[in-house]
Amino acid sequence: MDIRLTNTKTRKKDLFTPLDPQNVRMYVCGPTVYDRAHLGNARPVIVFDLLFRLLRHVYGEAHVTYVRNFTDVDDKINARAAESGRSIGEITEETIGWYLDDMRAVGALDPDEMPRATRYIGEMVAMIEGLIESGHAYAAEGHVLFSVESYERYGALSGRSVEDMIAGARVEVAPYKRNPMDFVLWKPSSEGLPGWDSPWGRGRPGWHIECSAMAGALLGESFDIHGGGNDLMFPHHENEIAQSACAHPEGEFARVWLHNEMLQVEGKKMSKSLGNFFTVRDLLDQGVPGEVMRFVMLSIHYRKPMDWTEKKRGEAEATLRKWRALTEGVAPGPVPEAVVAALADDLNSAGALTELHRLAAEGDAAGLRAGAEIMGLLTDTLGDWAGGETVDLSEWETRLATARAQAMESKDFTQVDRLKSVLMAAGVEVRMSKDGVTLLPGPGFDPASLEALG
Ligand SMILES: Nc1ncnc2c1ncn2[C@@H]1O[C@H](COP(=O)(O)OP(=O)(O)OP(=O)(O)O)[C@@H](O)[C@H]1O
Numbered sequence: 001m002d003i004r005l006t007n008t009k010t011r012k013k014d015l016f017t018p019l020d021p022q023n024v025r026m027y028v029c030g031p032t033v034y035d036r037a038h039l040g041n042a043r044p045v046i047v048f049d050l051l052f053r054l055l056r057h058v059y060g061e062a063h064v065t066y067v068r069n070f071t072d073v074d075d076k077i078n079a080r081a082a083e084s085g086r087s088i089g090e091i092t093e094e095t096i097g098w099y100l101d102d103m104r105a106v107g108a109l110d111p112d113e114m115p116r117a118t119r120y121i122g123e124m125v126a127m128i129e130g131l132i133e134s135g136h137a138y139a140a141e142g143h144v145l146f147s148v149e150s151y152e153r154y155g156a157l158s159g160r161s162v163e164d165m166i167a168g169a170r171v172e173v174a175p176y177k178r179n180p181m182d183f184v185l186w187k188p189s190s191e192g193l194p195g196w197d198s199p200w201g202r203g204r205p206g207w208h209i210e211c212s213a214m215a216g217a218l219l220g221e222s223f224d225i226h227g228g229g230n231d232l233m234f235p236h237h238e239n240e241i242a243q244s245a246c247a248h249p250e251g252e253f254a255r256v257w258l259h260n261e262m263l264q265v266e267g268k269k270m271s272k273s274l275g276n277f278f279t280v281r282d283l284l285d286q287g288v289p290g291e292v293m294r295f296v297m298l299s300i301h302y303r304k305p306m307d308w309t310e311k312k313r314g315e316a317e318a319t320l321r322k323w324r325a326l327t328e329g330v331a332p333g334p335v336p337e338a339v340v341a342a343l344a345d346d347l348n349s350a351g352a353l354t355e356l357h358r359l360a361a362e363g364d365a366a367g368l369r370a371g372a373e374i375m376g377l378l379t380d381t382l383g384d385w386a387g388g389e390t391v392d393l394s395e396w397e398t399r400l401a402t403a404r405a406q407a408m409e410s411k412d413f414t415q416v417d418r419l420k421s422v423l424m425a426a427g428v429e430v431r432m433s434k435d436g437v438t439l440l441p442g443p444g445f446d447p448a449s450l451e452a453l454g
């Protein structure tokens, strides 16, 4: 099965050919851990989990290595610790636990490696020393800065000139910088802030070098895929490339760059700084199953901006209820080719869901189950969400079938019509054929109202 992916670096949908099909390697930028993940943060997790599942399907589970880091040293974490009076370790530990719980709740498999930046300080220091030696970085006033002029291809990923980037970004001007675009590899830590001894005094790493060092340590100088949200393209990913390319001139760093578009709220990126966010945990607490969040995310292509709406939630929930009812107790068959083909076409998850709808309409429960599972839907780990709310419709089926049999005799269909309208009002799809009566939870199915009717 050929996989095609839109590579930000080439701006084309390219055929994906791994460096080593025995070990396909992917790195995705993970969270800075000081707060609950908002729904926007779940988007890259779900998108790259889908790619992880597709790669495992195509190359074999043992032949894919997925690394997603935790940034556990950052000024935002320090600020949170200072304002809450809690220790940094306590905050990062707690946030990592929340993150894993919430991402598992939306059906994401754990990556193979989840490195924490603070455990790779040695690798970062070594990389920075090498960059200074080769003339790509310089130390000044306890800081070490990367010299963007030393790397000719700086800006190539986002296709912008250094001038454009300066104009578009909030560049911190500092007396110790030779060029305002130069960025920090290492900075001094004052008393009370996390710090490590280094050739430049006690300090801590800049954010960008963390990913370069962890990706290099775990995946090597050249690997296959690097992912993240498109908000990270500049400066974070440009800087990762500059550092890694200069530190390892023989390597390619990441060959394919994938960027997911943003989850938006009224046209703006959902973000902590804008305050226009709700967390995955908020939704879970409101009774929105993680699987429903996942379904909504997958209903839009990852390169398109999207919104979370109540309407999408309702439709996703109704579809999943229907599919869960259809596939209950059914073992998955072979994964339908059409589903894999849609996913292999630049992760066309919306197309894959259309295929699942088709399988459901055809009554191919084993195919539906297998196709859904490769997308991380209808899996057993996500199975309890319908929990207390599932209603056994078989009793209603019997009642309706009995009423119909009597009506055939008496030619009085009042009771049948009454039952039908009650069921339809509760959002149940009623199918009556000569072979019998089938009831399925339809869009807007409300089990509570049905129960109330007894
Ligand atoms: N609204 C969003 N939609 C999709 N992805 C997002 C959104 N906001 C952040 N991300 C992604 O979430 C991941 C974690 O990023 P990070 O922890 O830096 O969040 P963040 O950017 O600090 O969030 P915020 O912008 O709200 O402060 C990154 O891959 C980032 O691209």
Ligand SMILES: [Zn+2]
Pocket (backbone or CB within 6 Å): 028, 029, 030, 211, 236, 240
């Ligand atoms: Zn990164």
